[in-house]
Amino acid sequence: MRYCTKCVVPETRPGINFDDRGVCNFCRYYESLDKIDWEGRRKQLIDIAQEAKNKGAQYDCVVGVSGGKDSTYMALYARDVLGLNVLLANMVPDGITEIGRHNINNLQKMGFDCFMFRPNPKVCQKVAKMAFYTWGNPVKPSEYALYATPVRAAIMYKVPLVIFDIETTTLDDDTEDKNGGDASRINEQNTLGFSGDSSHLLCDGVTAKDLIPYHYPSQEEIRQSGVKMIYLGYYKRWSPHEHAMFAINRGLHIRTDDALELGRYTKYHALDDDTGIMNQMLKHMKLGYGFATDEACADIWAGRITREEGVKLVREYDGKCGVKFIKQFCDYIGITLDKFWNVAEKFRGPMWKKNKIGEWILKDPIK
Numbered sequence: 004m005r006y007c008t009k010c011v012v013p014e015t016r017p018g019i020n021f022d023d024r025g026v027c028n029f030c031r032y033y034e035s036l037d038k039i040d041w042e043g044r045r046k047q048l049i050d051i052a053q054e055a056k057n058k059g060a061q062y063d064c065v066v067g068v069s070g071g072k073d074s075t076y077m078a079l080y081a082r083d084v085l086g087l088n089v090l091l092a093n094m095v096p097d098g099i100t101e102i103g104r105h106n107i108n109n110l111q112k113m114g115f116d117c118f119m120f121r122p123n124p125k126v127c128q129k130v131a132k133m134a135f136y137t138w139g140n141p142v143k144p145s146e147y148a149l150y151a152t153p154v155r156a157a158i159m160y161k162v163p164l165v166i167f168d169i170e171t172t173t174l175d176d177d178t179e180d181k182n183g184g185d186a187s188r189i190n191e192q193n194t195l196g197f198s199g200d201s202s203h204l205l206c207d208g209v210t211a212k213d214l215i216p217y218h219y220p221s222q223e224e225i226r227q228s229g230v231k232m233i234y235l236g237y238y239k240r241w242s243p244h245e246h247a248m249f250a251i252n253r254g255l256h257i258r259t260d261d262a263l264e265l266g267r268y269t270k271y272h273a274l275d276d277d278t279g280i281m282n283q284m285l286k287h288m289k290l291g292y293g294f295a296t297d298e299a300c301a302d303i304w305a306g307r308i309t310r311e312e313g314v315k316l317v318r319e320y321d322g323k324c325g326v327k328f329i330k331q332f333c334d335y336i337g338i339t340l341d342k343f344w345n346v347a348e349k350f351r352g353p354m355w356k357k358n359k360i361g362e363w364i365l366k367d368p369i370k
């Protein structure tokens with residue numbers, strides 16, 4: 004397996020490409036951010052906010068929130084810096100964690116109206132099980148609902164603007180901002196990659212009507228509603244680490260689990276849902292890298308750690324997952340641990356081999 008010579012991203016990451024120096028397109032994209040006219044973009048953002056205010060709607064904008072670091076930052080930025088009357092939209096995860104519950108409450112108590120939408124737990128459980136069996140990714144359906152909820156809230160309450168965090172497709176295909184901050188096709192992002200039609204989630208005992216929360220509005224519906232959707236990360240340089248410090252100073256609770264149980268060395272990601280932790284272990288089996296790789300890359304791009312430090316962190320934490328998280332997921336979908344490993348092993352990628360004592364190891368771990 005080949006890795007970027009500048010960060011720690013492997014060749015198995017969707018949309019990756021390397022130049023002659025072995026540097027990946029993500030690194031090139033982050034280098035290009037230094038040349039962006041951020042002041043110019045800030046002015047564009049102020050114009051967009053003013054345009055939303057001029058519509059005279061009840062709320063000026065919807066911000067989709069989990070109560071985590073980025074959404075706390077976005078909600079306060081929209082209200083306090085852009086001066087917008089914000090409606091928060093929260094898709095309540097099935098099995099929300101105590102920390103997640105605290106954080107969303109903490110954000111609401113900073114003075115917001117919040118539209119809270121909770122999809123049918125019985126359906127959540129069924130589609131998570133189906134997605135685990137089909138794609139080795141039980142989180143996929145809830146991501147659909149997560150992105151659809153703020154858009155639905157905006158259409159319902161006739162709100163002219165929806166603010167999302169940061170585009171990820173931009174980084175996959177090239178080093179240019181393809182959509183110029185327009186988030187209307189957020190459903191096509193690489194993590195989601197679906198047309199909006201959720202019919203492929205149909206499974207035993209789940210009908211089309213059960214899937215309403217997972218159905219992203221069509222481009223036609225979005226156009227007719229007149230709602231504008233933007234990525235704040237296009238207009239304002241994105242810094243998850245700074246957002247975490249910002250939110251912690253305002254009462255955000257972070258994880259207290261051991262880093263080896265989380266498979267990541269920071270404690271401020273995946274706060275409201277435990278399945279995401281286990282899902283990164285599954286990604287590690289499938290693609291040979293997990294969340295520690297993602298966060299080390301982000302820290303290298305931001306200049307906070309060296310590649311050498313990143314390599315060390317990846318080797319220590321990547322793909323690790325506490326048994327408690329796996330067990331919890333098994334109980335949730337009603338299978339045994341043996342059955343879990345049986346299914347999970349079907350998705351193991353070709354970058355693995357067994358060592359002398361029969362343990363799976365990466366053929367080419369990062370060096």
Ligand SMILES: [Zn+2]
Pocket residue numbers: 007008009010011012026027028029030031
């Ligand atoms: Zn790179």
